[in-house]
Amino acid sequence: MAVLEVKDLTKIYGEGEAEVVALDHVSFSVERGEFVAIIGASGSGKSTLMNQIGGIDRPTSGSVRIEDREITGMDEDELSIFRRRNIGMIYQFYNLIPTLTAEENVMLPRLLDGRAKDTGKLSAIMEALGLEKRAKHYPAEMSGGQQQRVSIGRALINDPAFVLADEPTGNLDSRTGGEIMDLLRYSNRKLSQTILLITHDEKIALQSDRIITMSDGKIIGDEVIKA
């Protein structure tokens, strides 16, 4: 069953001579449990695509269906609620809330949802991410790798339909970046978590199961590399 279905997605910025087609009739789908990497050079449209899939930006035309729900027609608040329940976001610059501890940052989507703390699940995630000893630390007290692990925890806490990771290793050294990729693979294999990884780095992309290549706002390649 397709977790994500993108159909004829187009995004145009500006008007007239200043018009830029960032996404040009993009269509693809992602099945549950897949680990998909979207690669492309700078300006290829991969981040624009991520913003459409994540419900952060609205397309000019086309549709995005997540677990059979069309998100392009949702209003801002519906999108916010949908995001916190169904999409896990991981950013290059971690984007943790500085006033929350590691544990609270991980719990953030649940806290926003007004749901009680699931201690068992939180402990499991913190343990899996190697953050047990950092649970009460604030972002400013952690290294970049630790902060990125917290953001992975935040993405996973609500068992989302898929995790969107935008250059998650871009701000880290190669060893720490490798550790982060290990964690993403682990969550994909062990927890059957669907992952969409956006990167410009082919080496990183090769660690996924499927690579979608973008150029000039179009998909120019869609290749399954691991069955």
Next chain:
Amino acid sequence: MKITSRLALNQIRKNRKRTVGTLIAIALSCALITAVFCFVTSGIDMLKGILGEDLGEYAGAYRLILIFPAILLTFLIAFMSATVISNIFRASAADRTKELGVLRCVGGTGRQIRKTVLAEGFFLSLAGIPAGLILGTLLGFAGVSITGLYIDRIAAITRTIVMRRLELELSFSARPWVFLLAAAFSFVTVLLAALKPAKRMGRITALESVSFGNVRRQEEGKIRGSALWRALWGFEGELGARNISRNRKAFLPAIRALSTGICLLLTTAGLASQFGDIEALMKSRHNLLLVDYTSLQDEGENPVTGRREDVILHPVDADTYNEITNRLNEFGDFEVWGIGSNRSAYYVKADPSGFTPDMTERSDVINGYGEMSFDMVSLSEGLYREICEKTGTAPGGNILINTFVYNDRGRRTEIVPFREDLRTFTLVTPGGETKELSVDGFLDREDLEDWPFDWLNRATVMVIVPGAEARYFDWFCEPGDQEEAYTAYARSVTDSFFPVLTDDSYADQGYSVRISREDTLARALNIMLILGEVILYGFVLLLTLMGFAGFISTVTANIRARSREFAVLKSVGMTGYALRKMLYSESMYCTLKAAVKGVIFGIIIPYLISLSIRNALPSRYHFPWYALIPGIVIPFLAVLLITRIEIGRMKGQSLIETIRMDSIR
């Protein structure tokens, strides 16, 4: 021109809104300080007019009375303006992280960046301070001129009631030191206000500017939430409280400034309520026209007992005051009656067996010699006869005014002091001679209402003694529309008995005669109090507004500096409603913190002042509920409004660009 100065000038030109805001803050601060100093120089000149060029024996004390509040006000103004200016620079620091980081990348040192910011303060002062000096001179001139009008009125009124002639005249004057000091003080304030943001900007690293804020900062202290705010606002409230805690260094001066403003407002209102009590106390219920004779009294010492013995230089005897009463009564169809007093001649031996239980508790009325103060009251013949009839006293008898009104820790309290079976008092002179004074009748409080006896007790024991000599004698009447003619007539009558030959007859001739309405003193006091309140409220309001401006700028800067944080919160699923809730809870949290501190100190300070006032006068602290509206409700509403405006501004921001490009600070 050095590169730091050029960069500073570029910032001033580029960031026009901030430049204008800072210039206004500097000019206003300098203007207020100049105005305060102008008041001081004008006040000193007025005192010189009264006391002579050297201000007489107590020159130091007089100068201190004027200069101390001025220094206090100056520091308050400086504190408030420093908060506003510092906030503007701090907000600017947040906006310029990238630019300053680039400067670092190309080799700028922290010291150079600090210099750039301080140079901005210097250049802005060059424009702001002269403007402030001009504005302050105008403000001082207007303030002193308006105050001068009140002083003229006070002088006109007091001429009829004060015994010594006073030349009260307040006119604007400013010395060169006023401008030099105001300029220097304002300049130092600006530099100090810019120093902290300058240091902060100087610490920005090149890495910080290119890594979009993901550099570890260890300087933040412990972040605390608020259980109360969590209970009231939920998770969003907790987030808000933590943000305030995280940014406490920025919020603390702003909260202090607002709480100082609220505190000043409530203190002023609290003091005004006490002034109101004093004013009410001075008011006469009858407000009759009063012809007052007062003799000078020589303070001396009895050579035998060593006790204080005052000698009345020109006492008025019964024949004289009765004759004057008769002459005054010849003027028209209204009645003139007189009451006199002599508190210098005798004390009364205290005999607790004659005390009522209420009086027994008043041990403080008995002096170290076992005596009580005594007022020998004299009355004009007609009034005496009337009171004899009212009290059933045989003519020629002494009548005890059997009431004791005193100030009980700020409360006007009245008791019946002596038992009805009391028949004699033993009078004692300072020389130790004694004599018996019979008590033949009792005049109670309810019997006093018809005559102007509604004062606080001038002495513990007051006895009407027919034919007694008096130091003071007052003739009362209500001449209605004949007041002007009666005043001239009364002056001619008293002149024939007590000619006033010099401007300062009290000092030169040993007596004075004044003709005025009973409430003249109350009116003069009323004008003084209104004047005091107008000046005090004016300054306090300006200071509060400055504190409030600082507070608002902090709240605004804080919201603007966190656009990335808000974007992240939205991206992980925070709804617009929840975000608004968080921001409103933050605004409410700071305002509440400021209000709680401001209200507590705004109550405690005037209350403590009232403790000393109420020892002297029946005036108590009243909670100024009416000041709570401008003091608390308005800041709350304004902060909510500002937050709403800032939330509205955020709507136009792109979530994507914010997340990708900005940085969390």
